[in-house]
Amino acid sequence: MARDTTGTLGKGDVVSNESLANLLKEERRFAPPAGLAAEANVSAEAYERAKADRLGFWAEQARRLSWETEPTETLDWSNPPFAKWFADGRLNVAYNCVDRHVENGLGDRVAIHFEGEPGDTRTLTYAELQREVSKAANALIELGVEAGDRVAIYLPMIPEAVVSMLACARIGAPHSLVFGGFSADALATRINDADARVVITADGGYRRGKPSALKPAVDEALTRPGTENVRSVLVVRRTGQEDIAWTDGRDVWWHDLVESQSDQHTPQAFDAEHPLFILYTSGTTGKPKGILHTTGGYLTQISYTHHAVFDLKPETDVFWCTADVGWVTGHSYIVYGPLSNGATEVLYEGTPDSPHQGRWWEIVQKYGVTILYTAPTAIRAAMKWGDDIPAKFDLSSLRILGSVGEPINPEAWVWYRKHIGAGRTPVVDTWWQTETGGIMISPLPGVTETKPGSAQIPLPGIAATVVDDDAREVANGHGGYLVLTEPWPSMLRTIWGDDQRYLDTYWSRFEHKYFAGDGAKKDDDGDIWLLGRVDDVMLVSGHNISTTEVESALVSHPKVAEAAVVGATDPQTTQAICAFVILRGDADANEEGLVEELRAHVGKQLGPIAKPKRILPVAELPKTRSGKIMRRLLRDVAENRTLGDVTTLTDSSVMTLIQTQLPAASSED
Numbered sequence: 001m002a003r004d005t006t007g008t009l010g011k012g013d014v015v016s017n018e019s020l021a022n023l024l025k026e027e028r029r030f031a032p033p034a035g036l037a038a039e040a041n042v043s044a045e046a047y048e049r050a051k052a053d054r055l056g057f058w059a060e061q062a063r064r065l066s067w068e069t070e071p072t073e074t075l076d077w078s079n080p081p082f083a084k085w086f087a088d089g090r091l092n093v094a095y096n097c098v099d100r101h102v103e104n105g106l107g108d109r110v111a112i113h114f115e116g117e118p119g120d121t122r123t124l125t126y127a128e129l130q131r132e133v134s135k136a137a138n139a140l141i142e143l144g145v146e147a148g149d150r151v152a153i154y155l156p157m158i159p160e161a162v163v164s165m166l167a168c169a170r171i172g173a174p175h176s177l178v179f180g181g182f183s184a185d186a187l188a189t190r191i192n193d194a195d196a197r198v199v200i201t202a203d204g205g206y207r208r209g210k211p212s213a214l215k216p217a218v219d220e221a222l223t224r225p226g227t228e229n230v231r232s233v234l235v236v237r238r239t240g241q242e243d244i245a246w247t248d249g250r251d252v253w254w255h256d257l258v259e260s261q262s263d264q265h266t267p268q269a270f271d272a273e274h275p276l277f278i279l280y281t282s283g284t285t286g287k288p289k290g291i292l293h294t295t296g297g298y299l300t301q302i303s304y305t306h307h308a309v310f311d312l313k314p315e316t317d318v319f320w321c322t323a324d325v326g327w328v329t330g331h332s333y334i335v336y337g338p339l340s341n342g343a344t345e346v347l348y349e350g351t352p353d354s355p356h357q358g359r360w361w362e363i364v365q366k367y368g369v370t371i372l373y374t375a376p377t378a379i380r381a382a383m384k385w386g387d388d389i390p391a392k393f394d395l396s397s398l399r400i401l402g403s404v405g406e407p408i409n410p411e412a413w414v415w416y417r418k419h420i421g422a423g424r425t426p427v428v429d430t431w432w433q434t435e436t437g438g439i440m441i442s443p444l445p446g447v448t449e450t451k452p453g454s455a456q457i458p459l460p461g462i463a464a465t466v467v468d469d470d471a472r473e474v475a476n477g478h479g480g481y482l483v484l485t486e487p488w489p490s491m492l493r494t495i496w497g498d499d500q501r502y503l504d505t506y507w508s509r510f511e512h513k514y515f516a517g518d519g520a521k522k523d524d525d526g527d528i529w530l531l532g533r534v535d536d537v538m539l540v541s542g543h544n545i546s547t548t549e550v551e552s553a554l555v556s557h558p559k560v561a562e563a564a565v566v567g568a569t570d571p572q573t574t575q576a577i578c579a580f581v582i583l584r585g586d587a588d589a590n591e592e593g594l595v596e597e598l599r600a601h602v603g604k605q606l607g608p609i610a611k612p613k614r615i616l617p618v619a620e621l622p623k624t625r626s627g628k629i630m631r632r633l634l635r636d637v638a639e640n641r642t643l644g645d646v647t648t649l650t651d652s653s654v655m656t657l658i659q660t661q662l663p664a665a666s667s668e669d
């Protein structure tokens with residue numbers, strides 16, 4: 001396959017043009033359902049309006065919120081890239097997410113349907129949520145937390161996680177959530193970096209039918225240097241484990257302290273640029289970055305995008321975002337988006353396959369979920385388990401499906417629409433990052449004719465494009481780097497305590513443009529396709545090949561459910577493509593000729609250069625808690641290195657398993 005040299009791409013291209021052409025073969029198109037389009041919250045006209053007056057458009061969206069002092073300024077970009085949005089406005093985030101709905105007569109509307117992993121349930125109306133948040137806010141005040149103090153939250157997916165976040169927001173104390181799956185070390189680093197004063201945790205949570213302790217990790221983290229400023233640990237009793245260690249004077253039970261508080265608390269307004277939260281990116285390399293988000297701009301964009309992308313009708317919809325609250329999708333689309341819009345939503349503690357592989361579909365049926373927002377990794381797992389599982393449940397309430405977290409390969413997209421959405425529901429593939437705070441690139445369900453595998457176009461008011469090495473916008477049909485060319489309301493404001501790193505990481509690769517770190521291409525219609533992290537692009541015999549494309553080609557084979565591809569150092573070809581595949585439920589890993597069949601399939605789809613040198617069927621892939629494949633670890637395995645940091649893995653035994661399987665299954669040319 002000859003390299004196309006006619007394009008604008010130079011040395012170090014993210015994607016070669018011939019491989020672009022391959023992805024452009026996707027010709028399936030899905031028009032919005034007529035009924036949905038007619039009633040949609042946002043119509044095509046929004047793009048025009050935002051294009052004509054971007055700042056005016058965002059000023060208009062800010063009016064979705066209740067401000068104590070309405071902003072008169074929209075954007076202050078006098079000191080780029082340090083943005084201020086709505087800087088002279090003042091508001092309270094918790095008031096916007098809770099109290100104002102109660103004041104509007106919606107106190108009896110269900111805010112949260114909680115489904116615990118063991119099957120226990122709890123319903124919280126907006127009025128109940130207001131009382132819980134007020135009590136928790138009063139408790140934090142009693143612990144001496146003041147506006148500006150950081151509070152670390154290390155909780156399972158239980159209502160107290162949402163209540164704690166809103167209580168912090170209510171009193172202006174920035175929260176810093178740490179995944180319940182993270183180790184004591186990871187927790188200590190984050191507590192230290194944010195200089196947290198209080199930690200909110202639980203005795204434990206439930207995972208796969210068993211209690212799993214959390215408090216011991218907090219106890220251990222607080223023995224590490226740099227965590228001395230933590231004066232209180234507030235502990236929710238979730239599992240009732242008995243052997244819990246207790247530090248008198250520091251540890252306090254939630255049911256003692258919070259339950260005894262008054263359920264009245266008057267929220268006070270904060271400046272629009274008051275810090276709302278710090279969230280550490282799971283980052284595959286280096287010290288975690290504390291991404292700082294602030295109040296007014298963040299809530300404006302999150303509320304708008306939740307309304308627009310999911311077409312939320314708060315009176316009738318039941319929204320469910322399956323993410324963990326400990327990562328940004330949970331912050332923006334479990335807590336701040338749905339609640340600012342007065343939605344009714346599901347919060348589920350457990351995993352999709354416990355106690356059976358139909359658990360999610362059972363929950364959709366039980367609560368009549370209408371909008372489901374999940375990640376490609378979960379969709380591919382469901383594909384692997386088989387079509388018959390979702391088919392056993394009534395999923396007819398669903399009307400919109402969303403995807404986030406990784407590129408969704410066309411096969412998974414089409415499967416999702418067909419087997420979960422009954423071939424009827426739009427699928428919105430939403431591209432964004434912890435740093436962007438909210439959705440940036442996505443179809444709109446009532447407007448966009450969708451294309452499986454593409455996130456398509458920037459939302460109204462968002463400016464994104466694809467550039468080459470020299471920062472020139474690429475023509476349609478070409479690939480390069482995804483950049484954001486104008487500031488947006490929910491953008492990160494800096495990296496906590498490290499302005500220089502903020503500049504270096506995001507604003508120095510291309511002048512005046514935000515560098516997202518993702519490879520992307522524009523198709524002939526100008527629609528954007530995401531191709532994975534730039535670091536994941538492989539160099540094979542002088543060709544740049546994106547891991548996403550090879551993975552997508554593998555998954556388009558009927559026997560493959562999931563694939564992870566890495567480039568391993570190779571003396572002949574610079575890097576050699578090494579693929580780890582999870583087979584579908586009915587495929588046999590020992591089948592004669594399977595590896596050859598898969599290699600041939602990729603060769604046919606993408607060309608011989610993209611044929612993996614090695615293909616290894618595995619039972620599991622190493623993933624972060626947010627479902628992203630940790631290719632770095634697979635590269636370590638493929639290159640026979642000792643494994644790097646595995647603390648952010650969901651399950652580190654996966655790596656041992658993969659390592660022991662490796663030599664036998666390799667296939668050489």
Ligand code: 6R9
Nearest residue numbers: 404405406407429430431432433434518530
């Ligand atoms: C929200 C979230 C951000 C990175 C991002 C990109 C990948 C997210 C995607 C997607 C392709 C999508 N990503 N959504 N890639 N299509 N729809 O995931 O935030 O955890 O910070 O990750 O995830 O690589 O740069 P975060």
